[in-house]
Amino acid sequence: MMPSVCDPRGQPSAWVARFAPLVARGGAVLDVACGGGRHTRLFHGRGHPVTAVDIDLRGLADLADQPGVTLLQADLEGEVPVDLGGAYAGIVVTNYLHRPLLPRLPTLLAAGGVLLYETFAQGNQRHGRPSSPAFLLRTGELLALARDAGLQVVAFEQGEIALPRAAVVQRLAAVRPMPAPDLEGEPEPRPLPHA
Ligand SMILES: C[S@@+](CC[C@H](N)C(=O)[O-])C[C@H]1O[C@@H](n2cnc3c(N)ncnc32)[C@H](O)[C@@H]1O
Numbered sequence: 001m002m003p004s005v006c007d008p009r010g011q012p013s014a015w016v017a018r019f020a021p022l023v024a025r026g027g028a029v030l031d032v033a034c035g036g037g038r039h040t041r042l043f044h045g046r047g048h049p050v051t052a053v054d055i056d057l058r059g060l061a062d063l064a065d066q067p068g069v070t071l072l073q074a075d076l077e078g079e080v081p082v083d084l085g086g087a088y089a090g091i092v093v094t095n096y097l098h099r100p101l102l103p104r105l106p107t108l109l110a111a112g113g114v115l116l117y118e119t120f121a122q123g124n125q126r127h128g129r130p131s132s133p134a135f136l137l138r139t140g141e142l143l144a145l146a147r148d149a150g151l152q153v154v155a156f157e158q159g160e161i162a163l164p165r166a167a168v169v170q171r172l173a174a175v176r177p178m179p180a181p182d183l184e185g186e187p188e189p190r191p192l193p194h195a
Helices: 014-022 036-044 058-063 099-108 140-147
Strands: 029-034 048-054 069-073 087-093 109-120 150-159 167-175
Touching: 014 036, 014 087, 014 109, 014 150, 014 167, 029 099, 036 048, 036 058, 036 087, 036 150, 048 058, 058 069, 069 087, 069 099, 087 099, 099 140, 140 167
Parallel strands: 029 048, 029 087, 048 069, 087 109
Antiparallel strands: 109 167, 150 167
């Protein structure tokens, strides 16, 4: 299990908040390893039905009876794959990495669905935890995931940040493409939200 570095009531990730408007209005969102549910709350507040999955749902107790929120308590690292549903308009993963799950995520997206991912990357060990290679993305790993799954990359970053604390991170916003018939099979360009 990845050591927790989350503030359960923390602000949403600026990356997730920036690209949240790419998720189709009213479309279902999956918050993987949701922690205290900061992104469950963000997307629910934007009018999306949200499925929030975590091994420990105590940080979302206040959302238990909230219409439009489905809480799924599950071990994502167990031997039996968890039924996570599918055809999501958005999937968000932050501060969590279980490599065997990575190739599965794009398959859970509907056409036009958006994968928003942000977590720690190699080099973060200089700043503390997580420091195990199992919890740190390799250089370009999210880009490779998008390429291998045929996702359209809207934005990608990797590098060192100073705030909210010094860390090395990698971030991806990518879409399961819907071909645009008038663009010779190229996917429809997506609007770039302001930084
Ligand atoms: C660092 S927190 C990130 C929480 C949230 N994504 C965020 O950024 O605010 C990591 C989360 O992964 C969850 N987690 C760790 N191992 C897990 C497992 N095997 N199955 C499901 N969730 C797990 C923890 O319970 C914790 O909530």
